[in-house]
Structures are given as C-alpha cells and as structure tokens.
Amino acid sequence: MTSFDTSPQLNVWRALLALVVVFVMLATTGWTAVRHQRGVTSPIQTALTAWEHGRINGHALPAHDGSPTRLAHFFDSLSAHQRGELAARYPLAVGNMNGAPVELRYRANRVALDQARQVEHRRMYDNRLSSVGHADAKKRMNRFASLAKPDREILSFDPLGAGRVAEVFGDLDKAQRVSVVVPGVDTNVLTFERTSRQYSAPVGMARSLYGAERGASPHTRTAVVAWADYTAPAGLGVDAATAMRAEDGAKRLNAMLRGLPGRSSVALYCHSYGSVVCGVAAHHMPGRVSDIAVAGSPGMRAQSAAGLDTHARVWATRDRDDWIQDIPYMEVGGLGHGADPVSSAFGARVLAAGDSKGHTGYFVPGTESLANFADIGTGAYKTVHCAGGGQGCLDGFSGNVSA
Numbered sequence: 001m002t003s004f005d006t007s008p009q010l011n012v013w014r015a016l017l018a019l020v021v022v023f024v025m026l027a028t029t030g031w032t033a034v035r036h037q038r039g040v041t042s043p044i045q046t047a048l049t050a051w052e053h054g055r056i057n058g059h060a061l062p063a064h065d066g067s068p069t070r071l072a073h074f075f076d077s078l079s080a081h082q083r084g085e086l087a088a089r090y091p092l093a094v095g096n097m098n099g100a101p102v103e104l105r106y107r108a109n110r111v112a113l114d115q116a117r118q119v120e121h122r123r124m125y126d127n128r129l130s131s132v133g134h135a136d137a138k139k140r141m142n143r144f145a146s147l148a149k150p151d152r153e154i155l156s157f158d159p160l161g162a163g164r165v166a167e168v169f170g171d172l173d174k175a176q177r178v179s180v181v182v183p184g185v186d187t188n189v190l191t192f193e194r195t196s197r198q199y200s201a202p203v204g205m206a207r208s209l210y211g212a213e214r215g216a217s218p219h220t221r222t223a224v225v226a227w228a229d230y231t232a233p234a235g236l237g238v239d240a241a242t243a244m245r246a247e248d249g250a251k252r253l254n255a256m257l258r259g260l261p262g263r264s265s266v267a268l269y270c271h272s273y274g275s276v277v278c279g280v281a282a283h284h285m286p287g288r289v290s291d292i293a294v295a296g297s298p299g300m301r302a303q304s305a306a307g308l309d310t311h312a313r314v315w316a317t318r319d320r321d322d323w324i325q326d327i328p329y330m331e332v333g334g335l336g337h338g339a340d341p342v343s344s345a346f347g348a349r350v351l352a353a354g355d356s357k358g359h360t361g362y363f364v365p366g367t368e369s370l371a372n373f374a375d376i377g378t379g380a381y382k383t384v385h386c387a388g389g390g391q392g393c394l395d396g397f398s399g400n401v402s403a
Contacts (some may be wrong), residue, residue: 042160047092068259071099098259113148116159163189169210170223179377180225184272187232200360202226212374241335250281267291282308295362299337305347316341317351349393352385
C-alpha cells in the first residue's frame with residue numbers, strides 16, 4: 001500500500017505553520033468569531049413549543065425529544081388520518097422528528113417548505129429590504145419550491161439562517177443497506193444542489209452514489225441520504241479550523257442515525273469537514289453503522305482510527321491533486337483536526353482515488369473513488385481497490401457480505 005506519511009522535517013514546518021495560523025486568527029478575528037449566535041429563535045423551536053402544548057383525542061402529545069422507538073410506537077398507535085392531522089398542524093416538528101414514519105416526515109416537510117416559500121415570496125416585495133435582500137429571497141423561494149416537489153423525499157428541513165436540509169434517494173423503509181453522505185464547509189440550503197459542479201454538492205454526491213450502488217449490485221435494496229442537517233462552517237475561517245460546528249453536527253448526525261427505520265447496516269461517507277463531524281460522532285455512534293469512509297479529510301479529531309472508539313470499519317481516501325494534503329495535520333490550541341487519516345500510522349483502510357479530480361471530485365461518475373464507495377455501500381468489500389494497488393485495506397475480509 002502506498003505510504004502517505006511525510007518526513008519529520010516537513011512535520012516540523014507544518015507545526016510552525018499551525019502556530020502562525022493560530023496567532024493570525026486570534027489577532028485578526030478573536031475567539032468571538034467561533035461562538036454560536038445566541039438569542040435567535042428557530043422556527044423549529046417554535047414548532048416544537050407548539051407540539052409540547054398540543055393534544056390529540058384529548059391526550060397530550062409525547063415529548064418530541066423522546067427515544068425514536070417511543071415516538072415510533074406513538075405514531076403507530078394513530079390512524080392515518082390522525083398522523084396526517086399532526087403533520088399538517090405541526091409540519092416542522094413532525095418533519096424533523098426522529099422516530100416519526102419517514103413517509104409522514106416527507107409529507108410534513110412539503111408543507112413546511114411551502115410555508116417557507118410563501119415567507120420568501122413576501123420578502124421579495126418587502127420595501128425594507130435592499131436589492132440584495134430581494135435577490136436572496138428569490139433564490140430561497142425557488143430553492144424551497146424545488147425541494148417541495150412531490151417526487152422529492154425531504155427527511156429534515158430548517159429554514160433558519162442559511163438553512164439545513166436532508167434528502168433521501170431510494171426507499172428508506174425497505175432498504176437492506178443505507179448510505180449517508182455528510183458534506184463539508186459552505187453547505188447550506190442554497191448550496192445543497194448545484195447545476196454546475198453538481199457532484200461537489202450533497203444532492204449530486206448522494207444521487208451519484210445511489211446510481212453507482214444500484215449499478216454495482218442491482219439486487220441489493222439501497223437508500224442514500226444527502227445529510228446537510230447541520231450548520232457547516234462558512235468558508236475556510238476559524239469555524240472550519242475548530243470542532244465547534246462538528247460537535248453540534250455530530251449530535252444531530254447520531255440522532256438521525258438512531259431514528260432511521262429498520263435494522264439495515266449504515267455506511268457513512270464524510271467529505272472534507274464532514275469527516276470532522278463523523279470523527280466526533282464516531283464515539284457515540286449506534287452499532288448499526290458498519291463503515292465510515294472519509295474523503296479529502298482535514299482530520300477526524302483523533303490520532304488514530306482506534307482512537308475513534310468505534311466498531312465500524314474506517315476507510316480513508318485522498319486524490320493526489322487534493323489541496324487538503326497541504327494543511328497541517330495536527331491540533332494546536334483547539335485549531336486543527338489531528339492526524340492525517342490516510343497516513344499509515346492512523347490505521348484506516350486506505351482506498352484508491354487516483355482519478356478523483358481534486359478535492360471535490362470523489363463522487364464523479366466513473367471515478368475509482370465512487371466505485372469503491374459503491375462497493376462498500378453494497379457490502380461488496382472484496383472488490384474494493386486499495387491505494388497503491390495492494391490488498392492491505394481488505395485485511396480481515398473473507399468474502400462479500402452484500403445483502
């Protein structure tokens with residue numbers, strides 16, 4: 001297997017560079033730049049407050065943050081009409097409730113998206129806004145209208161700020177294997193999908209992976225989630241260099257994973273800063289997560305795969321032209337994300353990605369990296385290609401385990 005280790009001398013220079021970055025960031029932005037904004041009420045929180053005071057058939061509704069199993073039992077006890085009534089009355093609450101039936105969540109989120117679209121339509125003609133504000137409202141209105149189309153299956157949605165969203169490709173209820181794409185910086189409701197460079201956006205990544213999995217194993221029922229339901233860092237500033245966004249994202253990711261229906265195994269595909277989210281989440285991930293694959297990773301907030309404290313197989317890949325390889329792989333004063341996941345010392349299974357076209361090309365159809373992801377997602381581990389043409393990343397496999 002090809003070694004990705006660097007010389008001790010180069011590591012010293014990277015350490016010095018990291019210290020310079022710390023000094024510059026603190027001198028120019030200060031620690032206040034990495035704090036969450038406080039005092040802003042989320043539309044979801046408003047919906048959840050209404051849910052807490054709601055009743056059905058004279059009975060109080062269950063706690064929205066109860067276990068997914070308990071919430072699933074609650075919804076199962078209702079008639080179809082009652083479930084539909086709750087989705088219409090509390091769309092943002094039901095649409096983001098882990099444990100609610102996924103088809104009901106899709107329906108609720110269509111209602112929530114249409115309501116959000118109407119809000120943006122009104123903002124387009126608000127005289128208090130600038131021309132830039134009107135243009136932003138138009139973009140958001142069009143995006144919400146697109147997401148609300150009947151053929152789209154939106155698992156979660158939050159219009160607050162830049163927005164959060166997750167979309168499903170395939171039948172999540174009947175899937176034998178589930179894949180989840182966790183994207184990185186600059187991910188929000190407007191960048192959730194792109195016309196140009198479509199495979200650098202969550203929708204393009206997930207749709208491409210879903211197609212590759214179906215092509216690799218037509219008889220395996222798969223589903224792929226484009227999961228952009230966390231507040232990602234905007235740009236490559238202090239937020240991207242710390243774990244603050246990742247810590248909140250990890251909690252949300254694990255909550256979603258625990259709320260998935262069925263018992264199918266789950267593979268995570270974590271790109272760029274998304275790998276930081278997955279690294280933080282790994283310590284408390286449900287046991288159904290069988291694989292964590294990171295691509296173009298700046299680190300996983302760990303010094304080794306063993307340090308992630310997970311039973312899932314850990315895979316890593318990086319294209320030779322990916323600029324991420326030039327960052328300092330260390331953590332200094334809270335900045336940086338730890339060891340390089342493709343280094344031999346880290347201990348991940350290193351995948352080939354020789355034709356992935358830089359930092360955002362890992363999910364482009366026809367690439368070796370996408371083929372590897374599809375093999376992992378369908379359980380066809382023995383056909384995975386290891387970096388350097390060796391078989392080191394396949395140690396411990398006795399055969400394919402596709403469903």
